[in-house]
Amino acid sequence: xxxxxxxxxxxxxxxxxxxxxxxxxxxxxxxxxxxxxALPFKEFMLKNTREKDxxxxxxxxxxxxxxxxxxxxxxxxxxxxxxxxxxxxxQIGFLLxxxxxxxxxxxxxxxxAMGMMMLPPVMISLPFKILVFIxxxxxxxxxxxxxxxxxxx
Numbered sequence: 001x002x003x004x005x006x007x008x009x010x011x012x013x014x015x016x017x018x019x020x021x022x023x024x025x026x027x028x029x030x031x032x033x034x035x036x037x038a039l040p041f042k043e044f045m046l047k048n049t050r051e052k053d054x055x056x057x058x059x060x061x062x063x064x065x066x067x068x069x070x071x072x073x074x075x076x077x078x079x080x081x082x083x084x085x086x087x088x089x090x091q092i093g094f095l096l097x098x099x100x101x102x103x104x105x106x107x108x109x110x111x112x113a114m115g116m117m118m119l120p121p122v123m124i125s126l127p128f129k130i131l132v133f134i135x136x137x138x139x140x141x142x143x144x145x146x147x148x149x150x151x152x153x
Contacts, residue, residue: 003143007150014040038074045081046072047151053087054080088149100129
């Protein structure tokens with residue numbers, strides 16, 4: 001949640017300054033406030049959505065592909081952004097899983113070579129997985145790359 005706020009803070013500030021504050025000061029109407037507040041989020045989502053995912057939702061709706069970013073409606077952009085983020089999450093999960101799979105295979109091979117077939121490899125490999133994650137500074141690497149993957153407004 002904190003990382004979400006960190007990443008979205010520029011968009012939140014821009015939405016507040018351009019839409020919410022003028023509306024609260026009774027300078028603009030509700031619909032104008034909504035349009036102005038949604039614009040920073042729309043820009044953020046457009047920058048962070050794969051074109052392939054966006055095209056998928058245009059095809060599903062039987063709409064022509066837009067020529068400009070202004071032609072992309074939020075009803076198409078939001079699900080495309082979600083699919084794009086889910087794909088990224090699965091890619092990150094897979095990349096995290098690979099080194100742990102290697103550790104499992106090495107531990108299993110060592111246990112089999114020692115003739116310890118009845119000992120579950122998970123009991124031995126879990127501490128090694130945690131140790132490797134801590135030694136390579138996994139939380140910092142994960143956080144840094146996750147935040148860097150977003151193109152902030």
